[in-house]
Amino acid sequence: MDRRTFVKGSCLGSATLLLHGLDPAMRADEAFPVTPSIELHGLPGHKSSPLGMPGLFPGRVVELRDPNAIVGNRVSQPIVRRMLQESMKELTGEESAHAAWAKFVEPHDIVGIKINPSGAPACCSSPEILREIIASVQSAGVSARNILVYDRYSFEMDIGSYQALLPPGVSVFGIQEAFAGSSGYEPNIYCEANFFGEWETRSYMASVVAHDVTKIINVPTMKDHSAAGVTGALKNLAYGTFNNVARTHRTPHSFTNPLIGMMCTVEPLRSKAVLHIMDGMRQVWHGGPLTQVQDFIDQPGMLLVATDPVAMDTIELEHIESKRREKGVPSLWKHDPSSITTNSNDFYHDATKNLFFRQPGHVAAAGKLGLGVADLKQIDHRKLSA
Amino acid sequence: MTTETAKSKAPADWPTLLKDNTRAGGQQKNPARSPEKVVWQYRAGSSVRSAPILDGGILYVNSLNGVLHAIDVQVGTSKWKFQAPGQVHSTPSLYENRILFGCDDGKVYALDRDAGTKLWEAPTGAEVWASPVVLNGTVYFGSADAKVYAVDARSGRQRWAHELGGRIYSTIYATGQRLYVGCGDGKVYSLDASSGAPLWSTPTGNGIVSSPAVTGDMVLIGSEDFFVYAVNSGTGEVRWKYETGLGIASSPAVSGDLTFIGSKDGFLYALETQTGRLRWKTAVGDVVTASPVIGDGVVCIQAGGTFALDIGTGNIVWRAAMAGTVQSVPVLAGDMIYLASLSGEIYALR
Numbered sequence: 023m024d025r026r027t028f029v030k031g032s033c034l035g036s037a038t039l040l041l042h043g044l045d046p047a048m049r050a051d052e053a054f055p056v057t058p059s060i061e062l063h064g065l066p067g068h069k070s071s072p073l074g075m076p077g078l079f080p081g082r083v084v085e086l087r088d089p090n091a092i093v094g095n096r097v098s099q100p101i102v103r104r105m106l107q108e109s110m111k112e113l114t115g116e117e118s119a120h121a122a123w124a125k126f127v128e129p130h131d132i133v134g135i136k137i138n139p140s141g142a143p144a145c146c147s148s149p150e151i152l153r154e155i156i157a158s159v160q161s162a163g164v165s166a167r168n169i170l171v172y173d174r175y176s177f178e179m180d181i182g183s184y185q186a187l188l189p190p191g192v193s194v195f196g197i198q199e200a201f202a203g204s205s206g207y208e209p210n211i212y213c214e215a216n217f218f219g220e221w222e223t224r225s226y227m228a229s230v231v232a233h234d235v236t237k238i239i240n241v242p243t244m245k246d247h248s249a250a251g252v253t254g255a256l257k258n259l260a261y262g263t264f265n266n267v268a269r270t271h272r273t274p275h276s277f278t279n280p281l282i283g284m285m286c287t288v289e290p291l292r293s294k295a296v297l298h299i300m301d302g303m304r305q306v307w308h309g310g311p312l313t314q315v316q317d318f319i320d321q322p323g324m325l326l327v328a329t330d331p332v333a334m335d336t337i338e339l340e341h342i343e344s345k346r347r348e349k350g351v352p353s354l355w356k357h358d359p360s361s362i363t364t365n366s367n368d369f370y371h372d373a374t375k376n377l378f379f380r381q382p383g384h385v386a387a388a389g390k391l392g393l394g395v396a397d398l399k400q401i402d403h404r405k406l407s408a
Numbered sequence: 409m410t411t412e413t414a415k416s417k418a419p420a421d422w423p424t425l426l427k428d429n430t431r432a433g434g435q436q437k438n439p440a441r442s443p444e445k446v447v448w449q450y451r452a453g454s455s456v457r458s459a460p461i462l463d464g465g466i467l468y469v470n471s472l473n474g475v476l477h478a479i480d481v482q483v484g485t486s487k488w489k490f491q492a493p494g495q496v497h498s499t500p501s502l503y504e505n506r507i508l509f510g511c512d513d514g515k516v517y518a519l520d521r522d523a524g525t526k527l528w529e530a531p532t533g534a535e536v537w538a539s540p541v542v543l544n545g546t547v548y549f550g551s552a553d554a555k556v557y558a559v560d561a562r563s564g565r566q567r568w569a570h571e572l573g574g575r576i577y578s579t580i581y582a583t584g585q586r587l588y589v590g591c592g593d594g595k596v597y598s599l600d601a602s603s604g605a606p607l608w609s610t611p612t613g614n615g616i617v618s619s620p621a622v623t624g625d626m627v628l629i630g631s632e633d634f635f636v637y638a639v640n641s642g643t644g645e646v647r648w649k650y651e652t653g654l655g656i657a658s659s660p661a662v663s664g665d666l667t668f669i670g671s672k673d674g675f676l677y678a679l680e681t682q683t684g685r686l687r688w689k690t691a692v693g694d695v696v697t698a699s700p701v702i703g704d705g706v707v708c709i710q711a712g713g714t715f716a717l718d719i720g721t722g723n724i725v726w727r728a729a730m731a732g733t734v735q736s737v738p739v740l741a742g743d744m745i746y747l748a749s750l751s752g753e754i755y756a757l758r
Contacts, residue, residue: 095654096613096633143654143672143695149615149632176472177750180457181672181695183632183657186577186592187615190534190554199455199472199495314674314694 054379055275060215064289065232073237074293075286077329078125081395081402083337084112084327088408091323092303097150102325105408106154106299109327112404120161126296127237129163134235134294135171138243138258138301142182144314145304147241149187151325155239155299156192166191172230174198174262197228198265207265208232213285218272225264231291238295240331244302244324245310246342248369250278251354251382253311254338255298255331256393260285271378274362279381283388286331292393298334300326307345308373315370320345332394333401335385340398349373354382442716442726443745443757448484450755452477456748458499458509458539459699459737466521467739467746469754470496470509477754478507478524481744484756488524492517499539499579499737503561508547510536516549516557518564528564532557534575538619543582543601550576550589556597556604570604572597579619579659581627588627588641590616596629596639608644612637619659619699621667623681628667630656636669636677638684648684652677659699661707663719668707670696676709678722688722703740714738714747728757 072078086109091101110122127133135155137147152171159169169192173179176196185194197206207226216223231238242258249271250257260282261267270277286292302324309318324341328334343354351373352361363375389396454473461468466487467479474492479485494513501508507521512535518527533553540549547561552575558567574592581588586607587599592615598607613633620629625641632655638647653673660669667681672695678687693711700709706716706725713729728747739746745757 177455177457181657181697183615183617183655183697185535185537185552186575186617187632188575188592190552190575190592 058215062288063212065211068289071293073296075295076394079329081333083333084109084404086406087324089323092321097148097303099150102150103154105325113327123158123162127159127162131236132168133159133164134238136240137173139173139178139182140311145306145319146182147301148303151301217270217277220269225266228263231263240295240298242300244338245306247310249276249378251380252339254335256282256335256388273364273377274379276378276381279384280387282384283391286393287391298328298331307342309370330394332389332396336396339382354380447756447758450479450484452752454752455750457497460739460746460748462739462741463502468500490519490524497537501539503542508540516540530559530564537577539579541580541582548580548582568604577617581620581622588620590629610639610644617657621660621662623662628660630669650679650684657697661700663702668700690722699737708738
């Protein structure tokens, strides 16, 4: 054992437990391949923070909807400003939004804002919400030059025009320019597993997360995900921080469960991710994460705020399942071989089709790893009206 | 008035973004038929997020890793390369023997176009993605530090800088004594070219990435608020606006009585320039962020692949699928087409 945080043994145990304990649909899937061993190598000597996941308010999720927050696919800046302020006060119990933000960021912090541009332009982190988050972080005393807005792929950031739409002084960048390449990643912090015989078996943590930022504010969007079931706070953090993650799913199988949760436990990611603000202005209920088909994108005008990513994603999963029931399409949990297609055009235009057996159990699996509360009965779900 | 970067010396030259300062994007006699073969392929070694330019048989292409490539179009090989200190998203432009471009290190560089060596650099406070534009010996460009800069084209010495309300990624349109530019604060600005003093500003509903075109007394530009705007170039008054399905990062190209522009809703639009009335729109991909260029009877746009549409009807005449780019602009030159791709491949097609 070297100085690295080597947790192979415990993670193997967790993974096995999760696969057979949390996902009843998976148990019925006799052909599902055995989960390989997954090794996690975190930052040596990193001291965990009490602000780290599940954070200051485990199990608490604040939900605020305003039907006027998005009209005709345009997000209202003044309405999301008020929604964010009210949600933050409710989450923290503070009288003012300023005091609420001060619980998470301090003037000396370097704050990373992890966005989700992967569905741009149809469904991605709204620049309007990002502007309010940036203004709030600045109100806590952090200068613009110490605010970094980032995601993995710079070309997706370009499509969203984030560089031009955010305030001057803030850094806006993609960790890597395209799908290939490992520059921008820390070679000593990684997850290692061989899922399908791939030649590169490691996924490295982004250097900006490992070394540059002191706090992360996670801004996922509300989407179903063809491999993971949903993409929310957990997946936005895990698969947006580590590289080489698409290798975890190959039609029809997906190892997003347990890898998503396991990645979120790796330090310093776990300690730095102090707040999650889910952009539910738009909600993709089929075709995620990349769909541009408006037929499957609702506009509920919702904002979720939490420090607990598991509780947040559990609520997200409920919303998307509810929408799919309403639309009469199969549950995210259903593993029906006849629904699987390798034709992406079929997938994008038929809500009964999918590319993989989805793994929404990754949320509960992350709960088992201590990242938060997955039991709906235990979640303090606070719904605010507009 | 002279617009040095605006004047193509030969029909095949393409010395600045969208060919010249008219942003007409070509309008030379080019074949409408599909290219039949790849004449050469050049590997830039990094993604290309800007548009190539062509002059004197040399194609100049900036790749994202900060390398400016000067490529001999006869053979498709490198004449020289220049390594900038940062990433480069800026489309280069030409002025006399200089080639100019912005860099993410916050500087605009001027190189000797024959040798590829640095002549001067002009600093700003943040990345420069816009393409520098030269008018009467002065280089104008916007920076992400929210300022518009004017520097001497021969020395790089700053003449003035004027701060606007947001990041600037839009390339300036320079004409007469006026500059026009879009800004991240959502406004279209007109500035006095000699001092940078604002003459007017017109708000839109969201930030602007699109670069303006000017025709007659109208400034045409797209906004992330989904609208195409036509504003009076003298007063900033909105003449008309046309709503597309999503935000607009594409820049307009004008030909005859039509204005062409792409939208992130995946359509290429042809609007009547005087009225804003829709002549046609055609779906060309999931997302369009690139700018159209105009050939002989066709308008070309890159959206995943490269599409040529009949200028009168919007029907797709041909498509070339090898250039998987979302940001670049094809160069139409005689019977040749030059394409740069997101994966860093540069193609010469005939």
